Amino acid sequence: MLSLLRNPPFGFKLWGGEEVATHGSRVRRWICVPDRSKLYKLLANPGLYMGEYYSDGSIQLEGDLWSFLLDIHASLVAGDRDPSLLWKLIRRPAQRRPSTPEAAKDNIHQHYDLGNEFYQLWLDKAAMQYTCAYFARPDMTLEQAQIAKLDHVCRKLRLKPGDTVVEAGCGWGGLARHMARNYGVTVKAFNISHEQIIFARERAAQEGLADRVEYIEDDYRNIQGRFDVFASVGMLEHVGPEQYRHLGAVIDRCLKRDGRGLIHTVGSNAQTPMNDWLQRRIFPGSYVPTLREMMEVFEPHFLSVLDVENLRLHYELTLRAWLDRFERHVDVIRARYGENFVRAFRFYLAGCGTAFAAGSLQLFQVVFAKPNNNDLPWSRRHLYDSYHDGERRD
C-alpha cells in the first residue's frame, strides 16, 4: 500500500514495535497500529478505517495531524493517475444514498443540527459562515474574509436595490441578511435545517431585517415564484448528481428573463472517490462534483455560464482557521460531546483543509444567467473595487 502511495514520508509502527516503511522513503511520521486485525482493516479500506480508528483513539499518529494528512492527500493526488486494479481497490467509491427530500432532511439534520452554540464556538462571529471564506489578502482575519466572501458573491451577482433574490440552502442566514442590509434587496431563503432556520429568523428580527428577509424551512425543490437572482452557497454538495438536472429546472423556473445566479460548491478535478469515512460520519448523502458534472445543472436548461472561479487555497486557510478556533474551545466541546466526537471533528477539519491544500479538492463559484440575458458586465473589474482591500463600509 505504501508503494502504491508513491513511498510517502510515513510508515506503520506495529504492535510488537516493528516499523514498516517503503524502501527509500524518508519517513518523518509513524502510524502506530495496536493489533493485527486493525492493520488488516486499515489496509483493506484505509479511507474508512483511518478515520474510524483515529476517532476512537485506537491508532495513534505521531507528529502533527495536519502535515500527516497533507502527505496523504499529496500521495492521493499523485496516485489517482495510477491505472492499476490495486489502486482502484484502495480508492473504491464511498457508498451514498440519493438525496431524496426525505433522506435529505435526515442527512442535513445529522450534521447541521448539532447545536448552534457548537458552531458559534469556532465559526466567524460576524456572519456564521460555514463555507469557504474569501481572503482577498492572505492576512485577513476569518471575520474579514467571510464578509469579503459575502461581498464577492453579491458583486458577482451584481445586486441592485429592489432586486428579488431566492437562496437555496441558507445556513444560518448570513448571506441573506448581508444582501438585504447592504444591497437593498429582498431575499427568500430556503433551508431544511430546523436549528439553522430558528437562529436565522432570530438574527433577522434582532437586526431589523425581518421585513426584507424571509427564511423558509423547506426543500429547494419547493421554491415557488419568480426572482431576479438565484444564489446557493454550499448546498450543491448535498444535492447529489442524480438531482442536478432537477435543480437546474428549479433555477430555470424561478429566474426571470434577465435572471442570473451563482452556485458556490466544493468540487473536484476529476471523478475520484469521496472519502468513505467522511460520507458515513460527517456528511451523509454528500457528493463533490467535477465541473463537467455541474454542467448537468446548466446545460439541459440552456443556462449560460459567465464566470467560474476556483478558490481552493482560500478553503485551506478557512479550514485552518476553523480548526485553530475549534482547538481553542476543545475543552468545552469535549465536555459536551465527548472525546470521540472531538477526534472525529478534528480529523474531518484537518482532512478537508489538507485536501484543499494538496489540490485533491476544489472550490468553485459559478456565475450563470439566462441565455438571452444581455445585461452582462463588460469586465469583472467591478469585483475588485477598493473595499476588498480590507476597508469595510459597514
Add this chain to the structure above:
Amino acid sequence: MLSLLRNPPFGFKLWGGEEVATHGSRVRRWICVPDRSKLYKLLANPGLYMGEYYSDGSIQLEGDLWSFLLDIHASLVAGDRDPSLLWKLIRRPAQRRPSTPEAAKDNIHQHYDLGNEFYQLWLDKAAMQYTCAYFARPDMTLEQAQIAKLDHVCRKLRLKPGDTVVEAGCGWGGLARHMARNYGVTVKAFNISHEQIIFARERAAQEGLADRVEYIEDDYRNIQGRFDVFASVGMLEHVGPEQYRHLGAVIDRCLKRDGRGLIHTVGSNAQTPMNDWLQRRIFPGSYVPTLREMMEVFEPHFLSVLDVENLRLHYELTLRAWLDRFERHVDVIRARYGENFVRAFRFYLAGCGTAFAAGSLQLFQVVFAKPNNNDLPWSRRHLYDSYHDGERRD
C-alpha cells in the same frame, strides 16, 4: 416553419408576389424567394440554404442583414427548448469529418490560407488577431481591444520573465510576439497554416524577436518538450471533440509540474447543432463545444480549472468591427474574389456576430493548472490593473 420559429418578425415574399408570414407577428423584413424549388429547399434545410442562396444572390433579404440574422438567432435560442420532432428536423446536426492530422491541414488551408493581404484589409493592424477582442471598455477601438485581449491572456497566465511558453494554433503569430516583447518569455508557436507561418516569421524577424519566438509549421499533436505555460487562442474550434482527450494528453505531457495554461474558444450553452452552411463553406471540420465537452480536455488528466470567463458580447463587437472594415474594402475584395465570395463572407461575419449577440454562441477563456500547482493568485485583481483602461505601456 415560421410558427416553429416563434412567429419571428420576418416572412417570405414569393415569386408571384404573395407574402407569407405567421399571423400576429409584426413583420419588419421579407425574404424574397424566386421560385418553388428554392422555397422547398429553404424549408427542408434552412441552415444550409439560407447561406447558399444568400451567397449566390438567388434570395434577397429586404432590410439590414445584421438585424435580420439577429432575429433568426433570437428565434433559435428560444426554439431550442422545443422538444418537437419538426424542430429537430429543421435544426438537424451539420455533417463534419473528424480532424485527423491530414484532414486538419486541408480544413485549415481552405480558410486561413485565403491570402494574408485579404485578412490584413479588415483585421486589426496591430496584432492581426482573428479571435475575439477584449473591450475592457466598450468604446475601445478594435486595435486597442485586441491588444487588451493579448494582455488579458498574458495576465491570466501570469507570465514572468524567463517563462517558456508553447502556443497551439498561433494564427499570424501576434500573441507569441506580444508575449516575447512585453513579458520577457520565449515562445514556441505551432500552426499548420503555411501562409500564416510565413507571415509570422517575417514579422518576428522585422521586430527583432526571432531569437525569442519560434514558429513551427506543425500539428499541435507533435508538440515536444516541457514548458511553463500552454496557450491556445482560437484553435479548439478546429480540434473536434473526438480529439479533446488527446489534446489534454499533449497539454499534460508538455507542462511542467507548476505549469498552467489557457484555452480561448468559441463555445455553446448546450449541444445545439452547428450551422450546416458554416461547416461546409467557412469552417470545415469545426466544432463548438459546451463547457461540459471542454472538460474532456482537462478531467482525464486531472488538470485543475482555475478561471472561466465568458466574453460573448465582446465577440459581437469584434465581429461588428470586422464587418464594418470588410465593407469599407469590399470593392477590392470583390475584384479579387468575386461577388459570391463577398456575399458569403458578409453572411458569415454577420451570422456569427448576431449569434454572439443573441446568446446562441459563447466565448470561453479557461485558465487551468496542474493539480498540485499551489502557485495560484489570491485573487484575480491583478487582471484589472490600470492600463486596461486604455493607457498602454508600449
